Amino acid sequence: MGEHNPAEKMTLPEVHNERHVYLARGEMLRIARACKHHGTRVAIRGGFYTG
Numbered sequence: 001m002g003e004h005n006p007a008e009k010m011t012l013p014e015v016h017n018e019r020h021v022y023l024a025r026g027e028m029l030r031i032a033r034a035c036k037h038h039g040t041r042v043a044i045r046g047g048f049y050t051g
Contacts, residue, residue, distance in 0.1 A: 023048065025048075028044065028048040032044045
């Protein structure tokens with residue numbers, strides 16, 4: 001569109017909430033089994049396996 005990138009001078013905030021503790025597969029399964037809603041169980045498993 002133009003000759004320069006209008007976002008090149010833009011500053012991005014630092015990330016302070018990155019995850020340092022990860023669930024093990026067994027913990028994820030325990031959480032998913034405790035959930036009664038099928039769609040939510042699918043989302044829990046999908047989130048676990050895709051990060």
